[in-house]
Amino acid sequence: SQKIEQNSEALNIQEGKTATLTCNYTNYSPAYLQWYRQDPGRGPVFLLLIRENEKEKRKERLKVTFDTTLKQSLFHITASQPADSATYLCALMNSGYSTLTFGKGTMLLVSP
Amino acid sequence: NAGVMQNPRHLVRRRGQEARLRCSPMKGHSHVYWYRQLPEEGLKFMVYLQKENIIDESGMPKERFSAEFPKEGPSILRIQQVVRGDSAAYFCASSPRADGNTEAFFGQGTRLTVV
Numbered sequence A: 001s002q003k004i005e006q007n008s009e010a011l012n013i014q015e016g017k018t019a020t021l022t023c024n025y026t027n028y029s030p031a032y033l034q035w036y037r038q039d040p041g042r043g044p045v046f047l048l049l050i051r052e053n054e055k056e057k058r059k060e061r062l063k064v065t066f067d068t069t070l071k072q073s074l075f076h077i078t079a080s081q082p083a084d085s086a087t088y089l090c091a092l093m094n095s096g097y098s099t100l101t102f103g104k105g106t107m108l109l110v111s112p
Numbered sequence B: 001n002a003g004v005m006q007n008p009r010h011l012v013r014r015r016g017q018e019a020r021l022r023c024s025p026m027k028g029h030s031h032v033y034w035y036r037q038l039p040e041e042g043l044k045f046m047v048y049l050q051k052e053n054i055i056d057e058s059g060m061p062k063e064r065f066s067a068e069f070p071k072e073g074p075s076i077l078r079i080q081q082v083v084r085g086d087s088a089a090y091f092c093a094s095s096p097r098a099d100g101n102t103e104a105f106f107g108q109g110t111r112l113t114v115v
Helices: none
Strands: A003-006 A011-014 A019-026 A030-038 A045-051 A056-059 A064-066 A073-079 A086-094 A106-111 B004-008 B008-012 B021-024 B031-037 B042-049 B055-056 B065-070 B076-081 B086-097 B111-113
Touching: A003 A011, A003 B031, A011 A019, A019 A030, A019 A086, A019 B021, A030 A064, A030 A073, A045 A056, A073 A086, B004 B065, B004 B086, B008 B021, B021 B086, B021 B111, B042 B065, B042 B076, B076 B086
Parallel strands: A011 A106, B008 B111
Antiparallel strands: A003 A019, A019 A073, A030 A045, A030 A086, A056 A064, A064 A073, A086 A106, B004 B021, B021 B076, B031 B042, B031 B086, B042 B055, B065 B076, B086 B111
16 A cells, blocks of 8 residues: 655754655655645644655755655755754656545644 | 635534535636535635536535535635534635645635534
């Protein structure tokens, strides 16, 4: 069956460190992979998108990698800040489809 | 350009009543998606609509749930004869194109509580 797995346990890190979040998938052939941020009581907000033929994408303090052989994406936040504390969701869209499928998300807690 | 607008933000219904959730997509967006989120669960896709058409309703329960996106006006997710298990946050998203090469813009959600 198809699965998108993100760490269910919260990730606790100290301000200034790099946070690394993992998204693994099985039985998907995603043409695109997206990362979203969700704060409590609010809708998800788009962060980054990476295509299947791209290995890495950067945007300010954010970096996403995409390894279609390992079926894994890593999401990095460098120089993390308490304001980065939120739940981060990865989402896939298979080739030929028009809908995003989301993982359950990983909560990130950055302490000062 | 206002974002995706959902209303109401909170909705309380008694078992057996109907719930109507509204979603106005961003201006210029003709693709609308509805998702449901339960506590400690991820976003579950329900239905994808493009003006006046249901494109994919594979995530929608077969009974009691329906969705529409009329030519004029917001998209509506309708739940008839609600049960306690329908209590969840319902999110609507819109996009200008139907491919993964563009971001989805989400509303703030409607939190449905069935008592």
